[in-house]
Amino acid sequence: MEYHFKEIEAKWQAWWRQNGTYRTGTGSTKPTYYVLDMFPYPSGAGLHVGHPLGYIASDIIARYKRLKGFDVLHPMGFDAFGLPAEQYAIQTGQHPKITTEQNIRRYREQLDKIGFSFDWEREIRTCDPSYYKWTQWIFIQLFNSWYNPVNAKAEPIDRLIRLFEEKGYQPQGEAFLSGNIESELQPFTSAEWMAMSEKEKSDVLLNYRLAYLSDAWVNWCPALGTVLANDEVVDGKSERGGYPVERKRMKQWSLRMTAYADRLLNDLEKIDWSDSIKDAQRNWIGRSEGSTICFHLVDSSGNPTSDSIEVFTTRPDTVFGVSFVTLAPEHELVDRITLPVYRDAVAEYVKIASNKTERERQADVKKVSGQFTGAYVLHPFTGELVPVWIGEYVLAGYGTGAVMAVPAHDQRDYLFASHFGLPIKQVIEGGTLEEEAYTDKSGRMMNSGFLNGMDVREAIPAAIREIELKGIGVGRVNFRLRDAAFGRQRYWGEPIPVYYKEGIPCVLDESELPLVLPDVDKFQPTESGEPPLARAVNWKHEGMYEYETTTMPGWAGSSWYFLRYMDARNDNAFVSAEALDRWKQVDFYLGGAEHATGHLLYVRFWTKFLFDLGFIQVDEPARKLVNQGMIQGVSAFVYRINGTSRFVSAGLRHEYETTPLHVDVSIAPNHILDLERFKTWREDLHQAEFILEEGVYKCGAEVEKMSKSKYNVVNPDDIIDEFGADTLRLYEMFLGPLEQSKPWSTQGINGVFNFLRRFWRLYRVENGSCRLSEDQPSAAELKILHKTIKKVEEDVDRYSFNTTVSAFMICVNELNELKCDKRAVLEPLVILLSPYAPHIAEELWHLLGHGESVTCASFPQWREEYLVEQEFEYPVSINGKVRFKLNLSLQLSKEEIEKQVLDSNETGRYLTQPPKKIVVVPGRIVNIVV
């Protein structure tokens, strides 16, 4: 009987659904294994062939682990809040809830066709109130917590309040501060604390809360009308949509992720993630060690004042080379210190700088700009007067927003000094300084007072010691990582569970959750520029207090979803203690590398926070992470001759002035354009004429990201229709190593399809059963089986699925050659194949007479004794060159092999002198060195 994939796949997909085959066990005593995919955002375009790549790989692992006796948690859900649904809503008035619902239904249909073993009873959607209730709950925990640097963990804010009540706050007790706290706190005593108003207390506490409201510089995207996090800005443009982004100061909810910078960095060592992801995170966190130094400002007669500028430097050793100090244009001291003569020029410079978008600033990187303020500071060691400048190259958000400029040993300072004719003072021997700064961290100190004669490596700690001794600064670690902006001026997101009572932000009580997203009449911002939620009518806490109108960012819901799957239907807790105890953390996490500095950092942050408060037992979300490569699309192009409706074939296009145009890959099979379909493809192409080459129109090809706008999307449904889901699954795995990006191509898919047909034929299906022999298999047959079992097992352990598919093909070829029809060989083979091609395996398993799903089978054990070769053909090489081959027993010892090689007739033909040395690798090779 033929292999009818359509019937088989429909039949078993229905059967699995009816029988709840993939429901995760609860009371089982089996060991557990948690396999997680990054859940998709359900976009309107549907799944393309790139999406399932990772899902197939993780499904193989999940099914394999089940066969190996594990209780496997393998859930799926939808990251359902997000911009595209909202943009669509703004354009059409369609509620994003409805579009999202439709898209999810479509995704689900597509996923079901591929035969995944997801436990859909645990499905979660981030936009579901029963889910975001707990996202809001976690926000409340963040608001009610601070980071205690003494214990290096988050603690309830009540504990800090008690400390204030008992001891007040002294600046020396810096221990209370954490992260990049922006405002300088004034010290207060416990009595002063008690005397503060509620509002004053609230303001102080906001400096400590892990979710806090502050005036902050944000990435503002006018086109989207919202604030974006740093990882959502790419090249000065929004990640979604590519709109320009500018800097803006706003009242803004943020999460104090910087408090966790150290742990996020150090704990990378204890997780099994790829080097590239870890490096990207290290880079993003950007730890650098150095020290702060205070420079006192002087008055008009040159006497020191109480005002000072604090700088951060990683090169305190070069402090004697300081020839000016530069402030960021946004620095708070700029107004205060600028001399009247320079006021206009400085105001002008600050205005130009602040009006620039992020993108313009980046484009101007090479251009030096700056302005003198007229102010001077005292050099803390030499007492010399040092001019104070402002310059765009100094960033307000990093360090202290001020730098000490050492032109001789820092390239940016060098360019600045050269441009404005400021002195360049060498303090380290070496380098010429004629062309560029000498920035090596080695060499002997000169012109540097107490540091003279030291090497740079000694000078750095020595300088910090002296700076601390003089009380003008402290050794400090700085991070590039910023706190995460958490409010979005959008509708389609989780409402932030905060209301304002006399200007004081208050969080809702747990019992009041979820704070459900209210309906609004329109989805754009209000006329006064308020977020869309400001349109909600009668939406007030206790009928009187205004709610926060920004919503949470897209990454909020995905920062803890892995926990919710453990206990997805719990109404009383975000996850129960029993479920946590059972599953603990993700054993295998699979997803795209593009989330390296976004989702993958946020989810680690939230996990650590929940761990600190004792809600969970692990402080990392996933033990093992694998990034699947992207499947790119191969776009097809036609070339329109400028100003005409004539199109020229790719090979001839250089003879004309042309404009390339994306054309849908479906009307250009094998990159040969279907002229008739092209003409009807779009209205404006009816009149198209063509210049052909070799009788056809050849399209240009380019590998690009698969996307609707590039007309290069390949839908998995089409492949399934033609070849079946099992072929799709095997083919996607066969395409190449999982982690490698590759362009989609169906070249060779029929090789995989033919393999499945050959596999099917092996089982001799007739009239509803397999006509197999019950005889004992031969040694050769057993060897093929056990070799395959071993290979499949080894490959899955190193996520090498493409080689496994090859191993299956070899196995079938060899069994075919032997005309093997032994049940004892063919039955275990079905189990082996079932993770890869579950439908055909399930069908055969039942045809072999089993009533239960193949999922309930156990993975066969390979046995060494079937694999051992008694004889081995040894290539014998002389000086590395293979000369002859000898059949020798593998049982022989190294010495015996050597002896037999030398005694063989063959050696005489090649050896004219006694060998110097013989190298034997048993089972491999013999090499004779002469």
Add this chain to the structure above:
RNA sequence: GCGCAUGUGGCGUAAUUGGUAGCCGCGCCAGACUUAGGAUCUGGUGCCGAGAGGCGUGGGGGUUCGAGUCCCUCCAUGCGCACCA
């Protein structure tokens, strides 16, 4: 500029991790069979060469009896970060 990957036949790739480079699949060539197919089967297929043989894993150098694999160096491509003091 810094960091991380990756370079192997016409193509996708493999190589037991230092041991006969090119498994498996696509494509191609030749043949068989046939109710002419997107079918099945057999043989062949890295390059040069009629052949013996020679050359071959981005280039160059090194270590080793032996290198796709290890070391140095250069080149190319992809990704990430980037005025971070």
